[in-house]
Every structure is written in C-alpha cells, then in structure tokens.
Amino acid sequence: MNKTKDVFITGFALFSMFFGAGNLILPPFLGFKAGETWLMVTIGFVITAVIIPILGIVAHAKLQGTMYDFGKKVSPVFSVIYCFTVYGICLLLPGPRTASVTHEMAIAPFFNTSSLLTSTIYFILVFIFVMNRSQVLDLLGKYLTPIIIIILLAIIGIAVFSAPGVVQPTHFNTPLVDGILEGYQTFDAIAAMVVGAVLIISINLKNSSPTADKQRLIFKAGLVAGVGLFIIYTGLVLIGSLHNSEFPEDVSRSALLLGLGTKTLGTAGTSLLSILIALACFTTAVGIVTGTADYLKGLFHNSKTVYTITAIIGSVLGIVIGQFDVKFIIDVAIPALMFIYPITIILILLNVIPENWASVLVFRGTVITAFIFSIPDFLKILMPSEGLNAIIDTIPLGHYNLGWIFPSLITFVLLNLYTRFNPSTAS
Template identity: 35%
Template sequence: MKQLSKKDIVVIGFMLFALFFGAGNLIFPPFLGQEAGSHFWIAITGFVITGVGLPIIAIIAIASVKGGIQAISSRVHPLFGVIFTISLYLMIGPFMGIPRGANVAYEMGVVPFLSSPTSSSLTIFSIFFFILVYLLSLNPSKLVDRIGVILTPFLLGAIAFIGIGGLINLESSTLNEVSDKYAQSPFFTGFMEGYLTMDTIGALAFGIVIITAIKSKGVNDQTSIVQITAKAGIVAGIGLVTVYVVIGLIGVNMTSIQTFENGGQILTSAAQQFYGAPGVVLLGLTVGVACFTTCVGLVTACSQYFVTLWPRLSYKQTAFMLTIISGLIANIGLNEIISLSIPMLTVIYPLTIVLIVLTFLHKWFKGSPIVYITTLTSTGIISMYDGLKEAGLGKAVPLLQHLPLYSSGLGWWLPAVIGGLIGWTISTLIDAKR
C-alpha cells in the first residue's frame, strides 16, 4: 500500500481547509463571540463540534465507501440514491452554494469600495468572478497545487494578520452582556450555530475532490485513501479551529468598542480600526479568496459527479454549464438566494446527518436496507414538514411541538432513533426466521 509523504498530506489538508472555508466561516464565529461574551469558550466548543468535527467525519465516511454519497444513499434504494445525490449537488452547487459564495465575495469585497452599488455592478463582477472560477477548475488534477500550495497560505496569512492585530490592539474582555440564548445554553446554542457553515453538506461533495486528489498521487488502495483522508482532515480541522477561536475572540473583544449586527461588520470594523483602508482591502481580498476557493471546489466536485452520471458530457462542458447557471442565479441577489435555500436546507440537512451516522453504524446492523428505509423515512417526514413550513406551505401541528428540541430545529432526531430501532427490530426478526 502506497502512502503519501507528510508534505503531500499537509498540502491536501490545506486544500480541504480552503474548500471548507467560505465567507460564512468568517462571519459566524465573530458574531458568536459578541453574543456569547463570558460564555465564549463553552459556546465555541459546541460550534467546533458541528462546524469542524461533523464535516471531517463526513469526509471520512465518503472516503470509506466506493461510489461516494450516491453509493451511501443507494443503500436506502437505488432511485433514492440518484435523486438525493442529484438534489444535494444541485443545491450546494449551481442552485445555492456557488451563487451565494459569489454574492458574499461581492458584498464584502467590492461593495465597500463602490459609491453606489447597482445590479449592473454585480453583473460585471459575476462575469469576471466566474470566468476565473471556470479557468481554475478546468484541470482538477492541479487543484491540489493551485489551492493547497498557493491560495491557502495567502488565506491563512491574511486571517492571521487581521486576527493578531485584533488580539494585540484590543483589551481582553469577556464580561460584556451575554445574549439570552447563550446565557441559557451556551454549548448547545454554539452547537446549533455550527450547522450554519453548511460544511457537512459540502463535505459530501468535496469528498470526490479529495479522493481524486489522493488517487492522482498514485494511491488507489481503499484503506490508504481513508487513512490519508483522515490525516488531511485533521490538518484542515486544526486550521479551522485556530481561525474560529482567533476571530471569535475578536468578536468578544470588539464589544468593548460597540456592538454590531453581524460578523461581517465586526471584522470590517476591526480591520478599519487596526489598519485603516488597507485593512479593509485585505479583508475584502480574504473574503474574496475564501469564497473563490470554495466556488472552484464546488464546480469541480459537481462536474466530476455529473460526468460519472452522464458520461456523454465532457468535464469541460459540464463545468462550463454549471458556471453559467451559477452566474445567472448569482444575479438575483444574496437575500433572495438565502431565502430560497432555507426550505431546501431544512429538508436535506437532517437526512444528510442521519446517512452519515448510519454509514458508521453500517456493520452493527449488517447493512440492512430496512434500517436505512425506516430511519430515513421517519427523519424525512419531520424534515419535509419543517421545509414546507419554512416555505410558508405548512400549518403548525401541535403534536410535533412535544418532540424534544423541536423548537431548536432538531425535532427529527427522536423519530430518527425510533425509526432506526424499528428497522433493526424488524431486520433481526426476519434474520431469526431465516
């Protein structure tokens, strides 16, 4: 079994870090810091578990199963596997993830320097942005070197520059007022905030990119791929945790100056205070690079998947079509994209988490399709209802209010457990009769 050098693993880990690290990852930790105050360390621990731990577990799960997320979801039913995987790739790719990344890059990297932003300025930015995304995604085999060696060091350096400036120039302050949700349950609230990064869903798409990168280094043994993926995940995880803690502390300490409406304002104000206009430029570049690398990774991952699904399409043709669709949708604006995406995320996120958990429990219940079907069905009933409610198409059902953690958006977990136990019981009885 061929193993990669430590340098190669670090480079792949850097690429994974850059693929995960979009603008949302920059915005949420500072705001958490402001809101959590003296409860920051408890809250950031919860955030790290779901914002870092769960995505890395997801990427390992994908590496451990040949065929990726479609092979995993096909354990429910082959048709479900195709529909679920296509839906997931479309959502985190051209329908939501990629256009959102371009819009955030525009809002934080360009708008601050425009006297009067217009729809035409967004269009012009989108054209140049997506041309660069397309060009960089043309050769997936070089993605490791381009992102892992070139862009990630810049991204880490810029964040370190802003973060160190904040830690040096701001007095440590964890005594500011704590918001109600963090005062009552700082760990669990931080845990829920980690979902907002959407990196767990992204991991299901990036898995194919990581596996392709590892195979391009001459590694084809499944066990070695899983081991290398896990090591690269640790490298990416260390980077993510470090960044989250640093910029989260900036959010805590900036409250000694004033409070802000979102994490973007916190970082912009910090950059302006520490370094003036050059600091704002640096922040804009940092956000732009973070969004850009994520968009490149998503175009690459989606293209690689759809080519396997429809071999008649070439990789370049698929990447071009995805880039065009993403660019068109990007021009409807950030708020509209987010509002349209919430119902879809509400439906697909619980199903994704349950599939990942079942992947690691697969051997325990002998891979019984019945367990997959009952668990995903019970989960899907709740998540589908929640999605319809978010879209304004569903009415309140009083009975569901009694589900544990339903008000926090986690009402699906108990039905998932019950569904799994029912499936396991049925499967066990059938095996006993045989």
Template identity: 30%
Template sequence: MNQRLKLTDIIAIGFMLFAFFLGAGNIIFPPMAGQLAGHNLLPSMGGFLLTAVGLPLSGIIAVAIAGGSWEHLTKDLPVKVSTLMASLIFIIIGPAFAAPRTGLVAYEMAVKPLLSNPDKVSLAIFSVVFFAIAMFFSWSQGKLIDMIGKILTPVLFLCLAILAIAVFVAPQGDIMVAQKAYAIAPFTTGFFEGYNTMDTFASLMFGILVVEGLKGKGITDAKATTKYLISAAVIAAAGLAFVYISLFYLGATSGSIAAHSANGGEILSIYIQALFGSYGQIVLSIIVALACLTTAIGLLSSVSDYFSGITPISYRQWVVIIGIVCAVVANVGLNQLISLSVPVLFALYPVAIALVVLAFVRKFLPNPTLAYRVVLLVSLLFALVDAAKQIGVNVSVFNFLPLFQDGMGWVLPTAAALVVAMFLSPEEKSEKVSQEIA
C-alpha cells in the first residue's frame, strides 16, 4: 500500500492543524501583549513564542512519538485513570468551555458590530447557524483534511497574511515604552503569558485527530504516520509564529491610536479600521469568524472521535449531541461553566505538560510504569494547589515554591520527581509498584 502523500496534502494537513489551534483567543491576546511590551518587543515575543508555540509543537510531537493515540500515550497508566483524565480534558475543551466560547466570541467580534439592534434572539440564531456549520464540516471525519486544510484555512491564512503585510508596510504609530511587568522582566512575562494560552491540551487531542485524517488518506504505517504528523506540527507551528509575530508588532505600534483599549480585541478592531477604513470591520469579521469556526470544527471532531471510541454512541451522533450542547451553552450558561472549568484547567494542564515530557524521555526510564504514575501524581497534587488558589482558597503556605505566584508551583516538584524516577533501579520500582497495587 502506498504510504506517501503529495506535497499539497502535507501542506493541507499542516494548515488544518494550524487552523484548529488558531482560535479567536490566539488572535486577541498578542495585540495587548505587544502594546504592553513596547520597546521590549523582541524579548517579550521570544518568551511568548517559546511557550505559546513551543508547547503545542511538543505536544503534537509527543503524540507522534507515542504512537498516535491516547491509549499509546498513556499506556503506562491504569486504564481507568487514563480514561478519566482524557474524558475531563475533552469535556473541558469541548462542551464545557472552549467550544461554546468559539461561537460566543465569533458573535461578539464578527457579527454583533454589523447588526443595528443585536439582542439575545440574534445570538441564539447565530449560535444555531454557527454550530450547524461546524457540525456539517465535522460530519465526514475522514475528509477533514480536504475540507479544512484545502478550503477554509487558505482563506483564513490569506486574510491574516494581508493583515500582516499591511501592519509591517503601514504601521499606525511608533513603538512605545514598555509597561507594567513587560518593562521589568519582558522575557519571563512573555513566557508565562504564552504558557497561559494552555494550547498543550488541544495539541494532544488535535494530534490524535490528525492521525485519523491520515488514515483517511490511506496512511496507516507507524513510521509514515509519525513523519507526516511531525511535518504537520512544524507547518502549524510556523503559521502560529507568523501570526503571533505580526500581531505582537501590531500591538507594539498601536499606542497612538488605541492607547487606552481594554483588551486585545479592541486594539485589533481599532487598528484594522485604521488600516482598511470602512472595510475594516468586514476584514476583522472574516478573520475572527473563520478562526472561531475552524477551531470549533477541530474541537467538535476530536471530542466526538474520542467519546465514540469509549461509548456505543457513534461519531456522528456525538457530533450532533455536542454541537447542540455547545449552541445552548453559548447562550445560557457560559459564564457559570467558565467559573467551574478554570480550576479544572489549572489542575489538569500541568499533568498534560508532564505527560508530554514523559513521552520524550520514556525510553530513558528504567521503569516507565512507576515513573509515569509518580511524576503525574506529583504534578497533579501541586496543580491542585494552583486550582485551589483560583477559587479563593488560602494556599499562602506554598509561597516558598519557585514560580508559585505565577501559577506554576508544580514545576520544581514535578522536575524533582522525574529526576528521582530516572535514578531508581528497576527492582526498587517493581517492588514499589507491587506494594502500590497491593
């Protein structure tokens, strides 16, 4: 069987993955960061790219190294633990948080400004239409590469490229002085802000989705799958870096026209209006609508694919169920769900990063079973402290931990656990696992 893809298909896979990652939040945040960074643009942007692009890229490569499935990635964990972890992640990035937000942001930024009298009815109608379109594109699981990578993403990327060229050719002001934390520690501030995009979650799920897309193209060999998955990850990372760099520069040169903006979305809107005049809102609407739609399709598809594999309900039935739930949540319960979801995000995100690191070092571990269980348990326990802080629990007793104030108090304990796991002998590990099971 032919295990080779045409160059156009490889590019399409990378474009599809790029579009899945590039949600409205990824477009809205960099302009504000760039404005605050000012003259410290380069170190701030470097720190941001390291985590906002580097971590998702690492996540995709980890999926490729592990064998292209969640089961392979977590094979050293108890099945029930692996299933619970995956289910929570998919629920968070699916109907409970990220997916409904794509519809709401698309409405707020792409549609609402074009309406004379926006109200709850217009939001309800838009939500139904938006998620119906997302369900349509998610319906044929094996054709995502052709529909997203070859149709929607090129249009999105063209719009972003036009915006980037306009920003660099005709900047709307001079770069201003750095502000707030960006004036004191630009690199680390950018680093932490990139970390907070939390795209490593999505990388694990989207990587698995790309594997399914490759199967639809006839790629089933493990080596070929790994090669094309890594190629797609590099293309997606390059696309994300291109967009982030141009939007950082947009923000850095926005001080004279959008100095007192409340958020990056406002900066972006004002800047595009200045660049394109009366057509500015149309340009912004197209970019935001496509960015939100492609991300919604990726989330809807990946969540449906996972739950169809662990339940008797089919993939297409899950597409409908989740699409309907997302449309409803976008209208009636997003704020409440966000308040519940954020602590879960803080609790699971470090575990996802630790899982990625373990995938890279697994072959160096004398006893992977014990290493995975210990390292992930340590990351979870300290991540729960960060999650508790998010809901107002007084956890000041942990202030002694490095990076704790930045929501990353789990890093040092997890790194220490990993080092210890590497130096334990296989016999000691086997004995401890036996005791744990007993």
C-alpha cells in the first residue's frame, strides 16, 4: 500500500511540475481553432506534449543521473553546451512565462496592480520553495496537484455537457502537424529533462531503496503523470472546440480560458480558475529553478552556495522577464523551440531504446543530423527569405517545420546497419 501511495504522490508531483502556464492556456485555444478537427489536433499535441515528455522521464529512470547523461555519448562538450542552453532557455522563457500568465489571468482581473509587483512576489515565493526542496515532492503531490486536477475536471465536465452544439470550421490545413508544433510551446519535452533530474534527486534525498526499486517508482510515477496529462489535455482541447462559436475569432488564449471558466462555473469559476492558474504555474516555476540550481550545484562539487546563487539568479530573471506580456514571451520562444526541440526529442528517444541500437556512432550521427536540419526552421523565423523557403521545400516535411524527422530517421537506420557489419566502429 505504501508503495502505491508513493507512486501516486510522486506521479502527482511530476504532473504538477509539467503542468504550468502553457499547459493551461494552449490546449483550449488549440481546440478553439481546430473546430471539428479537434481529435487530430489532440493526437498531434499529445505526441509532443505527453508521449515524448513521459519517455524523457523513463529515460531518466534508466540513466539515474542528470541531464548531462542524456548527451554524453555525443561528447562531453556537446552535453555541457546542451545543458547550459536548455537551462538558459528555461530560466529565460517558460519560467518567467508562469509569472506572466499568473498576472494576466489570476491577478489583473481582480487587482489593479502592476505586473512587476506580481512577478516580484511570485518569484520570492518560488525562491523560498526552491530553498526548501526536500519538502517539494510531498507538498506538490499531496496537496497542490489534487486541487488542480479537481478544478480542471469540474470545468471540463460541465463544459462538455453545456456545449451549444454548434462548432465553427477548423482554421488548420494540417491539424495533426499543427498539434505537434503547438505541443512544442508547452516546453514539456524540455521540462522532462529538467524536472526528471529534480525528481531523481528528491527521491534520493528521502529514499534509500535499491536503484531498481527507484527506477520502478519513477517509471510508474511517469505513467500516472502521463495519463493525467492526456486526460486533461484532451478535455481542454475538446471544450475549446465545443464552445468555439461563443467567442470572437480574435479572442486571446487567456481570455478564452477565463471565459470557459466563467461559463462553466459561473461567477465563482473565475476565482477557482485563478487559484488553479496560480498553483499550476507556480509548481512549474519551482521545478525549473530547482532543476537548474541542482545542475550547477553538481558541476561545483555539490556546493550549497552555488545552489543558492543559481536560485537567486533564476528568481531575479523571473521577476524581470515575467512582467512582460504572455503573447510576447510565447512569440519570442518560437525560434528557440524550433532549434532545441528536435535535438531534445532525439536525445530522449536514443536514451530510451536498447543500448545495442544506440551506440556512440549512432548517437553522434543522429543528433548532428537533427541539429543540421533544425537550422532552416530556426532561420526561417528569424530571417525569412525566398531562397531559404525554396531549400526547406525540398526537404520532406520541411514545409511543416518538421524537416529534421526523415533525415534523422534515415541516419539512425543507416548507422545501425553500418555498425552491425563493422562492430569496431560502434564506440
């Protein structure tokens, strides 16, 4: 019984660390634009926002290390650069975005205060939680996550049964692809790399069980979190679709979610949803800052001073950037995601599959290929040009910002065939 309880507490804690700002405001808006194609959009969204992230947790359970271990087969230098890039992106974009969403949806509708005041108070609280990290799992798993899930399920359940019955046509030409790319904006695959390490360290602090038992605990907790994310995402996309005729076409992500809360739970809905938003965003911010502080602490011989300094820097960045508009932060994140997400997905998949299919040569070749073919998608957003578009259109799926998939897959297959016939080249 205690083991089952540990699995659910850890799974709920993991769910709450995944479930932040983007996870709340993106699915309803995706459903709103998808209309009758909501199911295809959901499938695409689930691939990059549930399946890949949970595989990341499974990889963490297998490695029992840090994010550095994901890329060390490519090279130690690459892995360090990758880690710094990911942690930097997390501190600069999804972390501060949680404060921005909290202000826009949980504070601004009720109080005439500045976003700077919100982000300041918010990240002071984040810092306090990060400095008391041994209690994070219990606090998240026992108390905060059940509240989040209950409020969300109430909104989804009522919205499904109170839908007007009229659904506007889809805005998407390729709903599956649009769902996949929108899943990037949740940062969940990147979050898996960050919070997975937090999870392992937190478990090790309070659990002296054998490694195999810890691996089973993390694996089962990952499944619990994955099922929870799948149910909530599907429900949020569905109600965004069912109620899309009740909102103007130019409705913002935040206004749509607040509107759905009010329609389903009445005047109390906005207040309940505000609590939900604040909790969901807060837990993610804690996970991001804690994960970054843990990584740098490990680089400097488990220095508590480095941990504290990193937590301070992460919180200050959150205060400064978190005062900006949500849409601005989302737009700024797109180029970074187009660049880092393909590499992250490849690293997760290579660390999940059996060792005999993931030699050093396969790691290096596949990751380098993903890196090269993600550059056009990155440049297309920063420096659009007809010449670049012409190149992208020659790459399979390039037109859909997924040009890295087939080249990476082909490289993976060819290098595995090569190492089968030349075993000495595998390492």
